Amino acid sequence: MLPENHPPATDIEHFATHRPKGIVLLGSTGSIGTQTLDVIRALPNRFRVVGLAAGTRLDLLREQIAEFKPRMIWASDPSAAAAIAGEATVVPMDQMVQEPDVDHIMVATTGRVGLGPTLQALRLGKEVAICNKEVVIMAGDLVTATARKYSAPLLPVDSEPSAIWQCIQGEAQPVSKLIITASGGPFRERLIEDTAVVSPAQALKHPTWVMGQKITIDSSTLMNKGFEVIESHWLFGVPYDQIDVVIHPQSVIHSMVEFADGSVKAQMGPPDMRLPIQYAMLYPERVANPVIPRFDPIAYPELTFRPLDLQRYPCFATAVEAGRKGQTYPAVLSAADEEAVHLFLGGRIGFNDIASVVAKVLDRHEPIAEVTLEVILEVDDWARKQVQSVVGA
Ligand SMILES: NC(=O)c1ccc[n+]([C@@H]2O[C@H](COP(=O)([O-])OP(=O)(O)OC[C@H]3O[C@@H](n4cnc5c(N)ncnc54)[C@H](OP(=O)(O)O)[C@@H]3O)[C@@H](O)[C@H]2O)c1
Numbered sequence: 488m489l490p491e492n493h494p495p496a497t498d499i500e501h502f503a504t505h506r507p508k509g510i511v512l513l514g515s516t517g518s519i520g521t522q523t524l525d526v527i528r529a530l531p532n533r534f535r536v537v538g539l540a541a542g543t544r545l546d547l548l549r550e551q552i553a554e555f556k557p558r559m560i561w562a563s564d565p566s567a568a569a570a571i572a573g574e575a576t577v578v579p580m581d582q583m584v585q586e587p588d589v590d591h592i593m594v595a596t597t598g599r600v601g602l603g604p605t606l607q608a609l610r611l612g613k614e615v616a617i618c619n620k621e622v623v624i625m626a627g628d629l630v631t632a633t634a635r636k637y638s639a640p641l642l643p644v645d646s647e648p649s650a651i652w653q654c655i656q657g658e659a660q661p662v663s664k665l666i667i668t669a670s671g672g673p674f675r676e677r678l679i680e681d682t683a684v685v686s687p688a689q690a691l692k693h694p695t696w697v698m699g700q701k702i703t704i705d706s707s708t709l710m711n712k713g714f715e716v717i718e719s720h721w722l723f724g725v726p727y728d729q730i731d732v733v734i735h736p737q738s739v740i741h742s743m744v745e746f747a748d749g750s751v752k753a754q755m756g757p758p759d760m761r762l763p764i765q766y767a768m769l770y771p772e773r774v775a776n777p778v779i780p781r782f783d784p785i786a787y788p789e790l791t792f793r794p795l796d797l798q799r800y801p802c803f804a805t806a807v808e809a810g811r812k813g814q815t816y817p818a819v820l821s822a823a824d825e826e827a828v829h830l831f832l833g834g835r836i837g838f839n840d841i842a843s844v845v846a847k848v849l850d851r852h853e854p855i856a857e858v859t860l861e862v863i864l865e866v867d868d869w870a871r872k873q874v875q876s877v878v879g880a
Contacts, residue, residue, distance in 0.1 A: 508768070509588045511538035511559075513580055513604060514595035516547045518699045519618045519644070519760060523593050524551065526765045529778045533769065538583040540596070545571055559583050584608040591768060593644070594619040597701050598825050599867055602626060606860065609639040616767035618644035620702075621825065624714050624810075625818040626863050627721030641722070642767040647715045648722050649763035650741035650754035655723070656771075664745040665725055667715055668735035669795065670695050672707040675734065679799050685838035687831060695738035695758045704828045705802075708841055709795075713806020717817055720810060727811050732803070734793045739782070756782050801842040805849065814854035815866045822870035823848040836878055848873040 510527065514520045520541070527534045540561035541548040549571040552560060559578040562568035568577045584592045584604045591614045594601040601619035606626075608615050610633060617623060623630055634641040643649045647667050655662060673692050674682050690707040691700060698706070705711035716730050738758040745751045756762050757780045765776055797804050802824075809820040823845045830836045836844065848870055855862050 507533055507535045509535050509537040509590045510768070511540070511583050511586075511589045511592045512536065512595060513540045513584075513593065513601060514542075514597065514619070515539040515551055516541040516544040517595055517597065518697065518702075519593075519595035519764065521547075522761050523595060523764050523768075524555065525778045526761050526768065526776060527555070529776050530765075530774065533774070535588075537586065537589050538578065540580050540583065542596075542600075559586070580604040581607045584613065585611055590614060591616065593764070593768065594622065595644075597621065597699055599625060599822065599864075602630075602860075602863070605630060606633055609633045609641065610637055612637045612639045614640045614642065616642045616644050616764075618764075620645055620714050620718050621821045623718045623721055625821040625867065626858070626860070627717060627817065628813070628858055629860065629863070631721050640770075642770055643718075643722050644760075644763050644767045645715065645718060646758075646760060646763050647742040648719050649766060651719060651723060651744055653754045653766065654742070654744040654752040658744075658746065660747060662723075662725060662744050663729065663747050665719055665723070665730045666743040666745065666751070667712065667719065667730065667732045668738070668740050668742055668792075669709060669712045669732055670706070670738045671734040671736055672709060674707060675736065675799075683837060683839050687834065690831075690838060694736070696760075700832060701825065701828055704831060704841070705824065708802040708838075709800035710802035710806055710824055710841070710845075712795075712800075713803045713810070714821075716807050717810035727807065732795050734795055735791065737787055737790055739787050739790060756780075802845065805842060805846050809849055812854070814856055815858060815862060816849060816852065816854055818858075818863045818866045819849055819852045819870040820845065822867040823874050826871045826874040830874070830878060840878075844874055844877050847877045 512523055536555035536557045538559035539551055539557045542563045545567055557575055560568055560572055560575045561580050565577050581603050584607050592608045593616045594605050595618045598621050601622045605622050643652050651665055673694055691703050693703050693706055712732055720727055740753045740755050743751050743753040759780050761779045809816040827841045827844045831841055851873055
């Protein structure tokens with residue numbers, strides 16, 4: 488029996504289910520990181536920020552520490568992190584995710600840096616929202632097998648996998664096809680010959696999404712769409728032959744799923760990441776949040792679709808081929824692309840060189856069948872060196 492002044496059972500149940508989730512946010516100063524904090528700020532009763540980790544933007548991290556008062560922080564330079572920590576403790580990301588008061592880890596770093604903490608969190612059965620797609624590209628088999636082994640929820644955040652995840656809710660049977668949408672990037676209307684002279688500033692102007700630099704360049708080459716095919720293959724266990732991509736310039740339908748009877752479900756919304764971020768953070772609940780923009784169909788009188796032109800986007804075909812070949816090819820793909828994008832942004836190679844450099848490094852690769860964490864990291868280092876050698880040559 489409950490004591491007299493005890494809240495009614497329904498409130499206790501409510502508290503048990505809605506106890507503020509202890510959040511670790513890796514990559515808090517980035518595009519996804521700051522949007523995650525928008526979601527948290529608007530729903531203060533649902534989340535507690537336990538840890539924040541960033542790279543080099545220390546001024547922004549300092550502001551976030553003052554506002555959200557995490558008890559743990561991290562930055563690429565730990566002594567610089569200590570100087571702004573205040574009452575927080577500086578804790579490496581691998582350790583931060585293991586703390587008992589951490590319920591949910593949002594992996595919003597970019598590149599390979601999120602892999603170690605993701606695996607650590609999954610090994611403890613913790614809920615991991617994975618936005619850092621390179622982690623799934625380089626180690627899809629290892630990451631999903633670890634999640635299965637430790638019954639750890641691995642929740643999609645990227646808008647296309649999130650759309651697929653939302654479409655399959657309540658469906659008992661396997662899907663017959665995934666249809667991933669792509670905006671086509673800023674150069675979809677340009678003559679292919681003219682893309683050779685594209686500058687980093689031009690490639691960084693995405694027509695519909697505002698994102699970090701690496702993913703914006705990947706979106707302009709459509710490497711990003713190839714990554715999403717690989718990501719969806721691993722996250723939903725769907726064979727590559729059953730994953731299609733279509734160009735949809737309005738970026739309103741985030742992806743579609745076809746079922747055995749031909750019925751197709753689509754998930755729609757304005758191009759804004761705060762909805763998929765919150766969906767992963769509060770799954771399976773849907774909660775009103777003033778920071779998430781609403782969809783107005785009248786603002787989009789026309790939704791159009793066209794086939795993907797493989798000649799225009801060689802990075803897409805290269806990525807999907809690496810995904811299909813499996814073994815260590817996707818790890819090489821991810822590392823070579825990260826390095827090539829870095830060189831492009833630094834003005835060392837041209838826009839079209841990204842595709843040729845990545846393809847050359849993949850051609851040089853001798854795959855390794857047994858893919859462990861050590862093997863992935865070794866291959867990643869190898870691929871980065873190969874990019875330097877290809878470009879130097
Ligand atoms: N942005 C989007 O709309 C979007 C959509 C779908 C998927 N994604 C995926 O989400 C991931 C993040 O993308 P983003 O656009 O948010 O990238 P971003 O703006 O470049 O942010 C990356 C974050 O990672 C941090 N970081 C970098 N190196 C680090 C290190 N060594 N240790 C700790 N933190 C480090 C950065 O810190 P500093 O800035 O302080 O250096 C920053 O907070 C990517 O994998 C991307 O593909 C993004």
